[in-house]
Amino acid sequence: MNRLLRGLGLGGITGSPQAFAVSLGIMALLLALPALHNGYLELTFRNILMFAAMSYGWNLLGGYTGYVSFGNVVFFGIGAYCSAVLSAHHVDSLLADVPVALVCAALFAIVVGVPILRLRGHYFGIATLGIALAAADLANNLDVLGGSGGLALKQVPQEQFSLYYYAMWAVALACMLGTFAIARSKLGYAFVAIRENEDAAQVLGVWPTRYKVTAYALGAMMTAAAGAVYAPANGFVDPSIAFAVDDNVFPIVMSILGGMGTAAGPFIGALLLAGLNEILQSQFVKIHSLFFGAIIVLVVLFLPRGIVYLIGLRGGMRRYLADRAAFRV
Amino acid sequence: MSADGVLRIENVGMRFGGLWALKGVSFEVRPGSIVGLIGPNGSGKTTLMNVISGVVKPAEGEVAYAGRTIADVPTHDVCRLGIARTFQVVKPFAGLTVRENVAVGAMYGRDGATLSTAACFDRAQALLEEVGLARVAERPASDLTIPDRKRLEVAKALALDPSLLLLDEVMAGLNASEVDEALHLLRAVNARGVTLIVVEHLMKAIMSISTSIVVLAEGKKIAEGLPAEIVASPAVVEAYLGARYAARQGRGRT
Numbered sequence: 066m067n068r069l070l071r072g073l074g075l076g077g078i079t080g081s082p083q084a085f086a087v088s089l090g091i092m093a094l095l096l097a098l099p100a101l102h103n104g105y106l107e108l109t110f111r112n113i114l115m116f117a118a119m120s121y122g123w124n125l126l127g128g129y130t131g132y133v134s135f136g137n138v139v140f141f142g143i144g145a146y147c148s149a150v151l152s153a154h155h156v157d158s159l160l161a162d163v164p165v166a167l168v169c170a171a172l173f174a175i176v177v178g179v180p181i182l183r184l185r186g187h188y189f190g191i192a193t194l195g196i197a198l199a200a201a202d203l204a205n206n207l208d209v210l211g212g213s214g215g216l217a218l219k220q221v222p223q224e225q226f227s228l229y230y231y232a233m234w235a236v237a238l239a240c241m242l243g244t245f246a247i248a249r250s251k252l253g254y255a256f257v258a259i260r261e262n263e264d265a266a267q268v269l270g271v272w273p274t275r276y277k278v279t280a281y282a283l284g285a286m287m288t289a290a291a292g293a294v295y296a297p298a299n300g301f302v303d304p305s306i307a308f309a310v311d312d313n314v315f316p317i318v319m320s321i322l323g324g325m326g327t328a329a330g331p332f333i334g335a336l337l338l339a340g341l342n343e344i345l346q347s348q349f350v351k352i353h354s355l356f357f358g359a360i361i362v363l364v365v366l367f368l369p370r371g372i373v374y375l376i377g378l379r380g381g382m383r384r385y386l387a388d389r390a391a392f393r394v
Numbered sequence: 395m396s397a398d399g400v401l402r403i404e405n406v407g408m409r410f411g412g413l414w415a416l417k418g419v420s421f422e423v424r425p426g427s428i429v430g431l432i433g434p435n436g437s438g439k440t441t442l443m444n445v446i447s448g449v450v451k452p453a454e455g456e457v458a459y460a461g462r463t464i465a466d467v468p469t470h471d472v473c474r475l476g477i478a479r480t481f482q483v484v485k486p487f488a489g490l491t492v493r494e495n496v497a498v499g500a501m502y503g504r505d506g507a508t509l510s511t512a513a514c515f516d517r518a519q520a521l522l523e524e525v526g527l528a529r530v531a532e533r534p535a536s537d538l539t540i541p542d543r544k545r546l547e548v549a550k551a552l553a554l555d556p557s558l559l560l561l562d563e564v565m566a567g568l569n570a571s572e573v574d575e576a577l578h579l580l581r582a583v584n585a586r587g588v589t590l591i592v593v594e595h596l597m598k599a600i601m602s603i604s605t606s607i608v609v610l611a612e613g614k615k616i617a618e619g620l621p622a623e624i625v626a627s628p629a630v631v632e633a634y635l636g637a638r639y640a641a642r643q644g645r646g647r648t
Contacts, residue, residue, distance in 0.1 A: 078490070078494075249511070250511060251501040251502070251506075251514070254490075254494065254497065254498050254501055255498075255501070255502065257487065257489065257490060258487055258490075258498045260489075261486075261487035261488055261489050261490060262485045262486070262487055262488075264449075264481075264485055265481065265485035265486075265487065265550075266487075266498070267449075267469050267470050268447060268449065268469065268470075268472070268473060268478070268479055268481075269473060269498055269499045269502055269503070269550060269553075269554065270470055270471075270473045270474060270499075270501075270503050270506060270554065271470060271498070271502050272468070272470040272471075273470070
């Protein structure tokens with residue numbers, strides 16, 4: 066049934082199946098990257114995979130339920146500090162770091178999410194922004210977290226360099242497959258029903274607060290996993306690294322560019338945006354942000370459903386114009 | 395209160411600011427019946443629908459169904475008591491296909507927890523055939539015309555597998571043959587044992603389908619009875635057409 070729906074190019078809330086297939090293909094290629102023994106490439110793509118995971122984390126609530134968080138970096142910070150604190154207690158294993166980070170992030174999301182996701186509209190976005198700012202201040206002043214001086218983690222031996230690349234790859238893949246699985250389940254339809262009309266969803270039996278908090282917590286876990294892998298790979302965490310402004314904004318822009326509320330959008334967005342950033346920074350050292358901003362504006366204006374829409378488009382320009390006229394792009 | 399499937403509306407009052415949208419409204423709806431709820435614009439019909447479906451809590455009185463006071467049940471759980479509703483101002487999930495819209499109803503309705511996703515889509519398809527929307531099952535709901543959106547509202551509500559269905563002006567905007575189709579559909583739904591409360595402005599349609607009629611005016615119940623009794627009631631004529639017209643008609647008859 067679902068295959069039939071998607072075969073016709075409409076319906077289904079995973080987004081274009083072609084785009085998802087392309088994403089899986091690229092992920093398979095990326096698994097072979099360490100074989101090139103190119104440290105620069107490995108670092109660059111580890112960052113891209115990290116951003117992809119964070120973008121998936123944002124997309125689950127922002128893209129699927131339509132509640133925009135401006136503070137998801139908090140969960141990246143929670144993940145990073147979980148690893149750092151564990152390392153300070155001589156626990157240096159991703160097998161401990163990641164599960165602890167998942168639990169902490171989910172608990173934090175539930176505690177914060179239940180009161181503010183009860184509300185509809187813009188309160189949530191504003192509250193998340195406040196929480197992101199408060200978290201950085203808190204980390205700056207907590208001695209357990211090393212204060213503004215930060216925490217150093219155990220040095221990674223040179224021969225284990227690729228381990229963290231593989232770990233980040235696995236986190237990104239889990240986020241991608243997890244999003245796909247959710248979008249094919251009843252859970253995904255509850256999220257989208259809330260986005261499309263919360264009143265109608267409610268009389269159809271969807272408890273909005275419960276499903277919004279679920280989306281928020283699952284997204285928090287995705288983001289925290291990226292943070293938990295990043296910290297030991299980087300060897301050092303302080304508030305400006307754990308709660309960086311770029312890490313807050315980039316995942317949102319990546320989801321928009323790739324396609325919000327799709328299973329491939331965040332990954333494709335992360336690849337394109339990171340690639341674009343590299344090129345623009347090398348070509349236009351001083352004004353690259355200007356081009357960067359212009360490209361984002363153009364995408365929002367002409368492709369508000371992102372690149373995934375374009376990959377799935379059948380029927381060329383005519384179909385695009387018809388969809389645009391019907392606000393369906 | 396008992397679990398006999400009777401909907402009891404007892405002394406319900408609802409206030410918006412200083413204005414009583416409903417005041418002292420009481421009636422019962424017996425299982426298997428079709429109750430027509432009529433009244434001039436602003437008489438409180440939609441407000442009463444909102445109270446029965448648990449979307450708003452009454453300021454006074456209570457509504458009980460299947461042994462439960464609706465006000466004690468969270469809005470998202472009301473459908474699991476067997477109560478489903480449509481919205482007068484339709485609320486489709488515009489970004490989903492028509493079939494997906496209906497499937498969501500099946501997923502979280504009364505028996506939703508026991509259904510697989512595929513079973514929900516199958517039920518959605520069957521309902522779309524029943525309401526005449528199978529031809530647009532794959533289209534996004536945003537593409538539908540107004541009459542089709544009304545049909546979609548009905549299909550979504552039916553997907554919940556309700557025992558009591560509240561229909562808020564689902565025939566508005568339909569042409570004569572479409573109204574006949576809609577009446578046929580409602581009778582078929584009722585024949586399956588679903589109790590209906592129908593809010594409608596089309597007098598001919600509502601008089602022909604209802605087993606009893608409740609008339610609201612300015613938030614109060616002014617009449618209740620069989621369709622034939624309601625048509626002849628001076629109080630109803632007065633509410634709709636004014637006291638002078640009612641008096642003139644009363645003189646003409648004597």
